[in-house]
Amino acid sequence: xxxxxxxxxxxxxxxxxxxxxxxxxxxxxxxxxxxxxxxxxxxxxxxxxxxxxxxxxxxxxxxxxxxxxxxxxxxxxxxxxxxxxxxxxxxxxxxxxxxxxxxxxxxxxxxxxxxxxxxxxxxxxxxxxxxxxxxxxxxxxxxxxxxxxxxxxxxxxxxxxxxxxxxx
Numbered sequence: 001x002x003x004x005x006x007x008x009x010x011x012x013x014x015x016x017x018x019x020x021x022x023x024x025x026x027x028x029x030x031x032x033x034x035x036x037x038x039x040x041x042x043x044x045x046x047x048x049x050x051x052x053x054x055x056x057x058x059x060x061x062x063x064x065x066x067x068x069x070x071x072x073x074x075x076x077x078x079x080x081x082x083x084x085x086x087x088x089x090x091x092x093x094x095x096x097x098x099x100x101x102x103x104x105x106x107x108x109x110x111x112x113x114x115x116x117x118x119x120x121x122x123x124x125x126x127x128x129x130x131x132x133x134x135x136x137x138x139x140x141x142x143x144x145x146x147x148x149x150x151x152x153x154x155x156x157x158x159x160x161x162x163x164x165x166x167x168x
Contacts, residue, residue: 008057073162113156
């Protein structure tokens, strides 16, 4: 899908783009990302190929978003992230457009809920809301105010309680 200006497109990532995506993520989030709880949940797990989107402009990778299978307590859910956009490309709507593409596809595929750790004002634009403190617990330290969720079906967020872990 192309943006309104037609200068960049959002599409599913391709296997040969994995190294470029990892490089972009490393540039944006730095080495400290590897110690964060959300990153540790992703270690050794592949992102969902049908929910991993990139923004490409004239053959140049501008951004990436991935979704990962997780469980919260006994409930399956998706973990969004990382959402990365080249620093000099921010403010063009690339991040929100990639995220909306992923949300739309996740809903169409029958997923029930998405959670993430991030900046509430930014993610609120896509419908994410803060989750009640103590209800969803990440392994390791996470600021509870940054745990956000999006219900893809009615009541899905209320069902999410307990420890976040890799999908079984």
